[in-house]
Amino acid sequence: MKKSEKHGEKFMLLAIREARKGIRKKEGGPFGACIIRGGKVVAYAHNEVLLDHCVVSHAEIKAITKASRKLKKWDLSGCEIYSTTEPCTMCFSAIHWARIEKVYFGTTIKDAKKIGFNEMMIPDEKMKKIGKSSVKIIEGVLREECLALFSEWKKARGKKY
Amino acid sequence: MKKSEKHGEKFMLLAIREARKGIRKKEGGPFGACIIRGGKVVAYAHNEVLLDHCVVSHAEIKAITKASRKLKKWDLSGCEIYSTTEPCTMCFSAIHWARIEKVYFGTTIKDAKKIGFNEMMIPDEKMKKIGKSSVKIIEGVLREECLALFSEWKKARGKKY
Numbered sequence: 001m002k003k004s005e006k007h008g009e010k011f012m013l014l015a016i017r018e019a020r021k022g023i024r025k026k027e028g029g030p031f032g033a034c035i036i037r038g039g040k041v042v043a044y045a046h047n048e049v050l051l052d053h054c055v056v057s058h059a060e061i062k063a064i065t066k067a068s069r070k071l072k073k074w075d076l077s078g079c080e081i082y083s084t085t086e087p088c089t090m091c092f093s094a095i096h097w098a099r100i101e102k103v104y105f106g107t108t109i110k111d112a113k114k115i116g117f118n119e120m121m122i123p124d125e126k127m128k129k130i131g132k133s134s135v136k137i138i139e140g141v142l143r144e145e146c147l148a149l150f151s152e153w154k155k156a157r158g159k160k161y
Numbered sequence: 162m163k164k165s166e167k168h169g170e171k172f173m174l175l176a177i178r179e180a181r182k183g184i185r186k187k188e189g190g191p192f193g194a195c196i197i198r199g200g201k202v203v204a205y206a207h208n209e210v211l212l213d214h215c216v217v218s219h220a221e222i223k224a225i226t227k228a229s230r231k232l233k234k235w236d237l238s239g240c241e242i243y244s245t246t247e248p249c250t251m252c253f254s255a256i257h258w259a260r261i262e263k264v265y266f267g268t269t270i271k272d273a274k275k276i277g278f279n280e281m282m283i284p285d286e287k288m289k290k291i292g293k294s295s296v297k298i299i300e301g302v303l304r305e306e307c308l309a310l311f312s313e314w315k316k317a318r319g320k321k322y
């Protein structure tokens with residue numbers, strides 16, 4: 001494994017930890033995200049749709065909001081985002097608007113659809129292509145670990161959601 | 162003019178008033194939105210990207226957040242949204258997630274691109290089609306009045322933005 005890959009996995013593990021926090025607290029779907037810049041963590045967040053009663057509260061949107069607040073700018077050029085699941089069309093668009101350079105994800109929109117999320121089925125690669133976005137996309141980072149979040153969520157969900 | 166059209170224009174005028182507020186306060190782009198349910202206003206907002214230093218602060222997203230907070234639910238079924246400009250891919254996706262039934266807009270994404278916004282050029286109709294969304298789309302509501310916001314914004318922008 002290349003050093004850069006290991007590096008990346010470290011950040012995905014942070015995103016996974018965040019997703020797990022959301023599952024435990026029953027605050028939303030089993031999704032986490034982490035934004036980094038120059039090898040350092042800028043912000044991380046999990047899905048809080050249930051907590052906030054709001055569809056906008058996806059992990060990526062929350063992380064972008066936190067990063068922007070921290071850096072005091074909307075332009076997040078030079079940043080990268082790790083997302084346990086492929087960003088939905090809303091989040092991919094926010095990533096594009098924020099000029100984040102690269103998105104890494106584990107599971108796909110298709111996987112999320114399978115466990116019941118009402119996604120618009122447009123993969124990030126398709127959004128990028130039709131929308132002529134320059135965001136780079138790397139999929140399959142710690143996919144198995146990210147998939148495990150779905151089972152944990154389903155188990156937790158049986159109890160309350 | 163049919164009564165229903167007049168009705169709709171009343172809400173678009175509210176969205177325009179909001180956009181104008183944002184231009185005056187120099188808080189972001191010249192965009193406003195208004196969410197209604199059963200003929201009554203639930204929430205309205207304008208673009209606050211500059212105020213919040215955050216790309217997520219589009220008028221539609223702000224309006225959805227406010228409406229969700231007010232109604233204490235993420236599911237905005239039965240609601241409609243008026244937007245001075247065609248919702249970008251981020252906002253259209255949020256509208257889809259929130260189960261808002263209908264979106265009315267004045268100017269188009271193409272118009273917004275012309276005045277310099279870094280849009281992904283995917284019209285709502287295309288998003289709807291590829292993503293199999295059931296959101297209804299009505300364009301061209303008070304288009305001229307919405308276009309005028311762009312000139313007002315350009316004039317205001319010369320001074321500070």
